[in-house]
Structure formats: C-alpha cells, structure tokens
Amino acid sequence: MSNTHILLVCATGMSTNMLVSKMRKATKNHNLEVTITAVSANEADARLISQEIDILLLGPQVRYMKSKFLKKVKEKKIEVHVIETKDYGMMNAEKILLEALNLREIKND
Numbered sequence: 001m002s003n004t005h006i007l008l009v010c011a012t013g014m015s016t017n018m019l020v021s022k023m024r025k026a027t028k029n030h031n032l033e034v035t036i037t038a039v040s041a042n043e044a045d046a047r048l049i050s051q052e053i054d055i056l057l058l059g060p061q062v063r064y065m066k067s068k069f070l071k072k073v074k075e076k077k078i079e080v081h082v083i084e085t086k087d088y089g090m091m092n093a094e095k096i097l098l099e100a101l102n103l104r105e106i107k108n109d
Contacts, residue, residue, distance in 0.1 A: 003033050003035075004032075004035070004055065004101065005035045005037075005051065005053050005054050005055070006034060006036045006037075006053075006054065006056075006057060006097075006100060007036075007037055007038070007039065007047055007048070007053045007055070007057070008036065008037070008039075008059065008083075009038075009039060009040070009044045009057070009062055010059030010061055011040065011041060011059065011062055015059070016038040016059055019088070019091055019093055020036050020037065023036050023093040023094075023097045025093070026094040027097065030094075030097075030098075032097075032101070034097070034101070037051075041065060044069070045072070048072060048073060048076075048078075053073075053078050054078060054079065054104065055078065055079045055080075055081065055100050055101075055104055056069055056073060056080045057081055057082075057083055057096070058080065059083055059088055060082065060083060060084070063082040079100070079103060079104045081099075081103060
C-alpha cells in the first residue's frame with residue numbers, strides 16, 4: 001500500500017485534526033506511505049476536486065452525508081467510509097487507519 005491519500009471529513013475539522021495526528025503516527029509505526037488530511041464538510045468538495053483522494057473517511061457527526069459523497073465520488077472510485085462512533089470518540093487511530101486501508105485492499109482484489 002503506497003502513496004494512499006486519506007481525507008477525513010467532519011463537521012468543523014477540529015476534533016478530526018487530533019485524530020489525523022494520531023493516524024499519521026500509526027502510519028509511521030506500520031511503515032506505510034499514507035497521506036492523511038482533515039477538512040470540514042464545507043471544504044470537502046474543493047479538496048475532492050483539487051487533490052487525488054483514495055479514501056474518504058466521514059466522522060460520525062457527518063455520517064448523514066455519506067450518500068451525498070458517494071454520488072460525488074462515484075466516477076473517481078474513491079472509497080467512502082463512516083468512522084465508527086466508538087473508535088472516533090476514543091481516538092482509536094490505528095484501528096481506523098488499518099480498517100480503511102483493509103477495506104480498500106479487499107475491494108481492489
């Protein structure tokens with residue numbers, strides 16, 4: 001798994017930034033080449049246009065936007081997943097990261 005770009009989307013981008021920091025640390029621990037960024041839901045559309053995104057992770061607070069994002073990224077074949085509320089609340093960055101990467105890997109097999 002190399003050069004994978006994950007975009008995390010939440011309501012305001014605040015708490016997700018903490019999660020991104022922990023996820024970046026987890027990528028180093030697992031020797032993974034993954035770029036991870038976080039934006040608010042309002043900024044997500046611009047990022048999806050301006051950046052190559054492989055996986056779109058939605059925070060639990062914006063899970064209701066999943067169908068909207070699925071439609072927007074259908075042509076780009078971007079994986080869209082909602083982070084489990086428990087994992088998000090506990091900032092279980094490693095689990096969130098590895099599950100997202102594994103789901104992408106399974107779909108690409």
